[in-house]
Amino acid sequence: MTALNVAILGASGYTGSELVRLLSRHRQVAIRALTADRKAGQAMADVFPQFVHLDLPKLTTIAEVALDEIDLVFCALPHGTTQTVIAELFAKKPEIKVVDLSADFRLADPAAYEQWYGHPHQALELQSEAVFGVSELHRAAIKDARLVANPGCHSTTSILPIVPLLKERLIEPDSISIVSATGMSGAGRAAKEGMLFSEVSEGVHAYGVGGHRHTAELDQEFDAAAGRTTRATFTPLLIPMNRGIYATITVRLSGGATAEALHASLTTAYWGEPFVTVLPFGKVPQSRHVRGSNNVQIGVVADRGPDKAIVLCTLDNLVKGASGQAVQNMNLVAGFEETEGLTQLAIFP
Ligand SMILES: NC(=O)C1=CN([C@@H]2O[C@H](COP(=O)(O)OP(=O)(O)OC[C@H]3O[C@@H](n4cnc5c(N)ncnc54)[C@H](OP(=O)(O)O)[C@@H]3O)[C@@H](O)[C@H]2O)C=CC1
Numbered sequence: 001m002t003a004l005n006v007a008i009l010g011a012s013g014y015t016g017s018e019l020v021r022l023l024s025r026h027r028q029v030a031i032r033a034l035t036a037d038r039k040a041g042q043a044m045a046d047v048f049p050q051f052v053h054l055d056l057p058k059l060t061t062i063a064e065v066a067l068d069e070i071d072l073v074f075c076a077l078p079h080g081t082t083q084t085v086i087a088e089l090f091a092k093k094p095e096i097k098v099v100d101l102s103a104d105f106r107l108a109d110p111a112a113y114e115q116w117y118g119h120p121h122q123a124l125e126l127q128s129e130a131v132f133g134v135s136e137l138h139r140a141a142i143k144d145a146r147l148v149a150n151p152g153c154h155s156t157t158s159i160l161p162i163v164p165l166l167k168e169r170l171i172e173p174d175s176i177s178i179v180s181a182t183g184m185s186g187a188g189r190a191a192k193e194g195m196l197f198s199e200v201s202e203g204v205h206a207y208g209v210g211g212h213r214h215t216a217e218l219d220q221e222f223d224a225a226a227g228r229t230t231r232a233t234f235t236p237l238l239i240p241m242n243r244g245i246y247a248t249i250t251v252r253l254s255g256g257a258t259a260e261a262l263h264a265s266l267t268t269a270y271w272g273e274p275f276v277t278v279l280p281f282g283k284v285p286q287s288r289h290v291r292g293s294n295n296v297q298i299g300v301v302a303d304r305g306p307d308k309a310i311v312l313c314t315l316d317n318l319v320k321g322a323s324g325q326a327v328q329n330m331n332l333v334a335g336f337e338e339t340e341g342l343t344q345l346a347i348f349p
């Protein structure tokens with residue numbers, strides 16, 4: 001069987017190195033190129049000693065990647081830098097496939113992009129071509145895509161449980177309130193003031209309150225599912241753990257629906273899905289039960305009022321929230337088994 005030759009741009013970062021971890025166990029992929037910015041020129045094992053026993057290409061600049069050898073590129077670069085890089089890739093090799101982990105191609109509406117990211121998009125024609133990569137919800141379009149825009153980690157955690165409920169008209173579209181706790185690796189590897197151990201451990205705080213940029217991804221997917229404007233309230237919390245997202249979502253039920261009906265609807269929606277588990281009614285998920293895996297766990301609990309329910313969802317931000325979902329999307333694009341390279345279980349404790 002011929003291998004799919006891949007390049008990972010941004011391999012010296014958290015999501016890039018997570019791609020290396022996952023793809024090194026993938027039976028149909030060969031890692032041909034790894035890039036970095038400040039760390040270009042270094043051996044991958046010097047940056048990440050956990051890979052010392054693997055035969056990996058050294059870190060180069062993006063310009064040094066021999067595109068003629070590459071079938072698919074993972075782009076794990078900071079958002080804003082990615083759109084011109086990908087436009088140049090397609091200009092040089094139009095048939096190449098790209099899975100982008102950044103936020104650059106997630107919003108289909110140029111005005112929404114400009115509003116949330118503060119500048120006009122630099123590759124508008126590619127923005128309209130990109131497919132939003134929540135694998136379970138957009139599988140058919142992803143299979144045919146040249147450019148997959150992997151969703152954000154917070155947004156994946158809320159879109160998976162809420163979109164089926166909006167489609168089934170079981171919840172009030174204007175009632176969704178999300179508190180989404182995240183670990184520190186979500187902010188990337190470059191150390192910043194405010195992200196140091198001494199400033200994050202033993203505390204918790206909200207950030208991006210009333211205006212986190214993932215709200216735009218939620219609006220896009222929720223509005224499409226509801227067939228009307230939704231405008232969820234989205235509040236991220238930074239908590240002192242390395243990996244994980246944990247969304248607590250309160251909703252008001254549409255006339256006659258019950259919390260049990262929400263649970264039944266999600267169970268049906270994700271029946272047979274290898275990576276999404278809906279727990280028995282009333283059971284609460286825990287981030288430690290998905291850590292290191294591509295798995296998502298969803299719980300539904302009744303609230304005190306008859307017209308309210310609480311939906312809980314957790315995933316690992318670096319796996320299903322980023323690199324795992326990127327590999328899942330690559331599997332779809334390449335026609336591989338969707339679970340290939342992704343069957344590792346959670347690390348516990
Ligand atoms: N961390 C997470 O949980 C998630 C992240 N994402 C997205 O994935 C992308 C990567 O995130 P993450 O891995 O956390 O980020 P990191 O900061 O850990 O890594 C960034 C990578 O990009 C390289 N890089 C930085 N600037 C440039 C540049 N100007 N040109 C070329 N290469 C550059 C860095 O190289 P060097 O090390 O040499 O500086 C490094 O390899 C981001 O867009 C992020 O928003 C998406 C979902 C979840």
Ligand SMILES: CC(=O)N[C@@H](CCC(=O)OP(=O)(O)O)C(=O)O
Pocket residue numbers: 079101102103151152153154182183184185186187236238
């Ligand atoms: C702790 C922390 O800062 N987390 C990041 C989430 C990372 C991610 O998924 O977002 P993008 O891919 O859209 O950058 C944040 O809230 O911006």
